[in-house]
Amino acid sequence: MPEMVRNKQVILKDYVSGFPKETDMYMTESSIELQVPKGSNGVLLKNLYLSCDPYMRPRMTNIKGSYVESFKPGMPISGYGVAKVLDSENPEFKKGDLVWGMTGWEEYSLVTAPQLFKIQHTDVPLSYYTGILGKLFVCSNLCMPGMTAYAGFYEVCSPKQGECVFISAASGAVGQLVGQFAKLLGCYVVGSAGSKDKIDLLKNKFGFDEAFNYKEEPDLNEALKRYFPEGIDIYFENVGGKMLDAVLLNMKIHGRIAVCGMISQYNLDRPEGVHNLMYLVTKRVRMEGFLVRDYYHLYPKFLEMIIPHIKEGKIVYVEDMAEGLESAPAALIGLFSGRNVGKQVVAVAPE
Structure with a gap:
């Protein structure tokens, strides 16, 4: 029998008007199998780092015609993150791969339509892939x-x-x-x-x-x-x-x-x-x-420039690291009062 584990999640309570509050979200627990259903295209992730970004605020509102899809009340919030593959039925990913892309605000995510990239450069902090080294899946600017x-x-x-x-x-x-x-x-x-x-x-x-x-x-x-x-x-x-x-x-x-x-x-x-x-x-x-999606084709050129600058210390990148999934709602809300210093990241289960 597949192993079952508890899975903490951050849920959006309802659509938000005005300034968002921590109480617009709540923590819950569910159970999840540590195995991907056979024959699916899914990937099971253990989330390591989550990105907090200003573009997530419009996603908390039911606005039609926005450039990015709204969150669904009663469901886990989603966003960019860094994760480790625990199991995969997708030929592009295998157990043990480090990836980044769209995931859930939870400890474990079963992603059935993977919007993920393998991490190639592991000699820089993995959390950088929530920010300075991130690419794109949706049309927002501030998530990469x-x-x-x-x-x-x-x-x-x-x-x-x-x-x-x-x-x-x-x-x-x-x-x-x-x-x-x-x-x-x-x-x-x-x-x-x-x-x-x-x-x-x-x-x-x-x-x-x-x-x-x-x-x-x-x-x-x-x-x-x-x-x-x-x-x-x-x-x-x-x-x-x-x-x-x-x-x-x-x-x-x-x-x-x-x-x-x-x-x-x-x-x-x-x-x-x-x-x-x-x-x-x-x-x-x-x-x-x-x-930024309009400049997707420049990503290889960007990496070629930025990786050496990071390693040589010519580019400095500051992160504001919140510890634990429980800290995620406060970290997100803090963006809108300027509480964060640098890129806001949540460490769920850092490697």
Whole structure:
């Protein structure tokens, strides 16, 4: 008889309106066989690390026509993760393989339509595959920060050496990498974040030229003028709202804005308006939203660049590691109040 084990799971209670709470999710236990049904295409996973990402907030809402499917109330939350294969009826995977891809927020997942990749580089932390080394399965940006930063900066922004670059939410999973890519290219880089610790991180660990705490700035327009007296060439947009309005006033002629996300708007029932869009016309600014799936073909090129930089210490990647599946709801909710420092990861059962 196949061995049966207890399986802890994080369940979405119901669709969410406004700011999400930990109580919108709950922990439960079920039983699972440690064997894949014969003749199926399934893979049984032991989950090691789970990724917490801002794109998961829209999935908690029953919005039709979204770019990513909503979670189902009463079912385990799903997301990106790193796992070990315990059993497989799929010819592409065998017992013992380390993989990353779409899995459940639970200790064990039986995946019947695998959206998984084998991990080839095991000489870097496995948790990096929830972030800096992640690729894609759906169209979200923030669930694969490395490729998102790479595609958004190099492909969308078309940067040139010496340009002035501003990044909002700069200490997050994507922003920290965009800033380092820009510094490798010889740009002047400024980031905004929401705490002293994050500002110190940007300047002292990631090598940003300057950084400021947006919560302490009564006038964002004046703050940007202080750091960019001649204007901004490139803005990497993660926030939206008042920050975007202030940036538009400070863009240079023919500047570029890559719109990766707008986290300030995700929990609002009615998003804020942006008032300074006319500056896109008068300054001939190119503002382009993007989804990383459009740059899937660049993943091998990205790995070729990023792996040596990681090993040589030229790229630093900071993770905020929450321990245990029980910590997952708080870790996810913490994203929307800026509680995390760096990429938020949950260690379920690290190798």
